[in-house]
Amino acid sequence: MENFLGELGTVGYWVGSTLGALIGLFLLVLMAWLIATTTRRVLGVPVGWFRSLVVALIMVLSTQVVMDAVLHQIAGTSGVLSDVSIPAALVLIIIALLWIFGLGTALLMVLEMVLPTGTLPNPFLWMAGLRRTWSRNRRYRQVVATFIRHGLGANLRGFGRRGESGARDERSWGSTATALRRALEDSGITFVKLGQNLSARSDLLPAPFVRELSRLQSDVAAEPWESIRHALGTSLGCDPLDVFDSVEETPLAAASVAQVHRARLRDGTEVVLKVQRPGAVDEVMRDSDIVVRICRWLQNNTTWGRSLRILELGRGFTRSLEEELDYTVEAANMQDMAVAVSDQNITVPTVYPEFSSTRLLVMDFLPGASVGRAQPQLRALAPATRRRLAQDLTNSVMRQIMDDGIFHADLHPGNVMLLGREADTRLGLLDFGAVGRLDPRSQQQLVMIFAAIDRNDTRLLSDSLIELLGRPEDLDERRLEREVGELLVRYRGGMRGGSASRLFGSLMGLILNHGFEVPKAVAAALRSLGGMEGTLGLIDPDLELVNAAREIGADLLKHRFTPGSLKESATTALLEALPIVSQLPRRVNRIADDLQGGRLSINMRLLAHENDRRYVTWLFQQVVVSILAGFCVLGGIVLLVFGEGGPAMTSYMSWYTAMGYIVLFAGFVLSLRTVALVMQLPEPAGTRR
Template sequence: MALLDVLLVILLSIAGLLFLALQSWLAATVVRRVVGVPIGWPRSIAVGFVMSGAMALTVQYLFRAGTDANPNGLDVTPWVAVLLLVLAVCWIFALGVGALVFLEAAFPTGTLPSFSQIFTGGKARRRRTRRYAEVTSIAVRHGLGSRLRGFGRDDSSGQEAKTARALRSALNEAGVTFIKLGQMLSTRRDLLPAAYIRELESLQSNASPEPWESMETAIEDSLGRPLAEVFSHVDPVPLAAASVAQVHRATLLDGTDVVLKVQRPGALDQVTLDTDIILRLARWLNTTTPWGKSLGVLALARGFADSLGEELDYRVELDNMRSIEASLAQSGAFTVAVPHAHHELSSERLLVMDRLPGRPVSAAGELLTGLSASERSALAKTLLGATLQQIISDGVFHADLHAGNIFISPEGTLGLLDFGSVGRLDPATQTALGMMLYSIDKNDAAGATDALIELLDRPEDLDERALERSLGQLLTRFRTGFGPGGSQKMFTDLFSLVVAHKFAVPAQIGAAFRALAAVEGTLLVIDPTMDVVEVARSEGSRLMEGKLGFGSLKEEFQNRVVQLLPLVNRLPRRINKITDDLEHGRFTMRVRVLDHPSDRRFLTGLFQQLIVAVLAGSAVVGAIMLITSNEGPLLTGDIHLYGFFGFVLLFGGFILGMRALMLVFRRDSGD
């Protein structure tokens, strides 16, 4: 019998726990439904469990109160106990709703680790916390905490320059991911003041070489076999060492000279960790600083994270090399070499490519000195022409053409390296960019204005006449020529004009501007006497004249006619119907207001929020009037019947108020 009693107790306990779990789940479901927002299940069930326990205790207490079994407490008739139980259950439910609303407001669903992550992600979470503390201490040590919160609010030039220097020093100390973030921000002249651009442009990512033993292991892991099975020789001394990768010379078994771009062990984990921190900081700046949301720092951080993820995947770089190589070969107008990549040996962390002869422009001073002025001028024009050809005609271009990524061979030819950053433009954008250069060359302010509007994201309150006048003055100022280095002033003034008229620069257009800005510095190293804008104008005009030639225009016209054929076929029937309706007085016009679903959702949500708020306020006011009336029959010695109804009505007002509050939170998070 003892064993049966134990089994019975266990079964009753299990049944009780199951019933409690079912009751908690049911309470959580009802609460989630009432709140009207998809709150996370763990916190909902936890609140439901507390509600179930409170309800059980309340039922037990009021049962004793209604059966004369509570001598030292409340003693009421059974029907009053039932009414009080209903009211108590309602308010326990209301407090549960309030608890969920508070938790959702303080810690929105998704911001806290999940139940499984609490037990399985401890190591990664501790590592992230240490790195976050390290980055925060770097920012605080450089005095960025208070300065960044007040960024853009009546900064004097001295204070702005001081903050920019502090930001550059902090990013440099924080490591490679933050350095790359600063380099990306240095291209956004439409967002940051000139003082920040100057400081961020000086950021450089350098690192001490990784020991050869660890790099050898990384290469073999990527190849899936020993080095001796692929290479006859690999130089353990790197050609270059950056924070993310190293470059080594090697020779294949067939005698081909190649270079190996190898990602450092642990680089991906470090960048992933830092990217997560950057996104968290961006969310914080987006919500706590007056300028964070206006500049779109969260969107910038997400775009940076995506581009950096692609840059760390060498398979993407391999595809980029193929695209640039194919576009240069197809045009055939410029002799620019792209190293052949060995895709069968390359992988996500390893890139194997043929070695280009010569030296990068940044280290080719002696080689350039040996060339004549005409040869250097021809090299510079070839580089600029090939860059514009990629941007305007091909739509696929190298976006990081600094002096270290451009090689000059002993024969005086050019080669490109490092295709981790490649931009792509759609045909309409290519044409708009070409038309802007063409209009500048023809001194056509109206055409340049139209091309600029087509190229960039148009602001809502744009004054086109003022933009055309400003652009016309700019063209007139620089019409007679620029001279060596004068183009920098031209580009600076053009970008200032873009910022002054509040244009937004799309990411790919920014990449094209970055490519032109980077190649400009390289061109002046190759040929210091070159007038970059003058050559760019002539090359852009040449490319557009090719697009505007009779053959190209004829082909474009044929394409548009083909697109119009379905409309032309239906046009007589439609004209006949319109004239017939006009003749017989049946002609009508129908306009659908709020046709777009987003507009309907906005108004529906607004009216829903207004109605809920009005009902909540009315219920609370009515409840207060009933509670304070002291009218009606007594339920107990102190509680009137009207007061009881007042508490019930207050419960309804409280629930409606919580729902209205959550609707506000949901609208704010969706904006």
């Protein structure tokens, strides 16, 4: 029995100790949280929670040491409180606690001055993302190893350098371009799409790179049929043969994100199935971060990366790629594009939304070959036919951008189909994952830009750019006009081979250098026009896109200024001005009466803008807090220096001296708040930190 009671007592002891420890830990955390919250409120700035809790824990743990020292001072050598009253002892304890809080707040503010919040990663978020970071770094090492395995470690160091002979550079570029294409292909979906985008940038890359990367438009290893069949079943919710009469296992084309299989509906209609590769979403989300990291490194460590703002380009690329993975968006884009080109000699396949989903797109089969694969067929065509096809595509894209407001933003050779035979040859468009949209005002200004290029009008082009993009705060209009004039002179006569991409690239660089913020849709329109040049070069190498675009832009401008369109514009303007015009006589009459009777006055509202009111409020608060801090500090010092003769609280301190410590603490904390607020200006209305 005694043993049982002993064991029971031991268990009770450990249970009680554990509960006591847990309660103590809970109270410690609770106190730290309360102190951290109070400290953040006192400073009045958004200090990080982690550092606030750490400083609060230091304050809590140091309280015991300080309190022991205070109690020892109160008790003296006798160890009893006989010579100190209870109110005096409480005041001394309160003073000690206040100054622990004040010094902890000062430590937090010093940390904020040395290492502002956000300078270091959040430890909690860092620990939560540690596994993801490890996986990302492992994938990053795999990509680097792939590039090195293809022999790009040494070649890339010499990329872009000119040797003693151009021929030797061409040979070295050719081998490096082949290695780069293979490395991108082996690195996965995201990098293949990156290569496809680069293949349209003849203004950035030498011709061997453009030619080699263009093979990525179609030449991608196919996914095994069993994997594609499983993806089809998942998207349809049933076996594919329950919906389709037949599905060909061999794909028509294998792209980086999806592959296309030919099929037949139950009614005999020939269709194609665009099936997303399994795991494409996860792979793109993982590799997009690596692309952004590489672009950030290039922008920070290379001159050409900074000049191209390659980090912004990389982020835009990853955003557009994420949008392309949702095929419901592409289905809606196809339907809108079909309406836009219904009166043009361009074919857009019909989509079947009842069979389509996020990962599956079912559309009409277009009998033909992509421009990238149709070189033998194109060479067999008459020059006049090839010229007509190129003009049809140019005219369609220009009208999409400047008249319809919806345009295909990714016209690389794999997305343009050659359809029909010599008598009825036409072009078709595929892959509508990247489609841009422009509002009517932007369309009008783009028409004016091309009209200015056609007329070689520097001032009109400058004004149109300002109207399209908005006026930056520190715009130097004279310098803008001068550089625009130089640009027009450079491209006035047209240039064979890459003139459009160079023109739009130079125009984009000029826009960015002057501080304009380019809307996403406008940037996509300029990239679409520049990227289309590579496709047009395969259809008709003799077509000069800059000259063709100028002519079409001039025609669109004439169309907008016909008598009928001018009448419609005038009618719209009159309807907009009608309410003002109808009230104008009454308002003029009131002004005349007030002027005659000597009652005319002008009211001006100062600080009408919310940002101005916020700034004045912040400034007034600063002044008030600073004045209070100064008075408190001065009053505390006066009480400490001249308070010895007051009523005695202890043998070594008067009540005036104790009050001086408290007042000085208030001034100290207010001074900390003043300094903290000085380091942080008020934010504009509507922003959040």
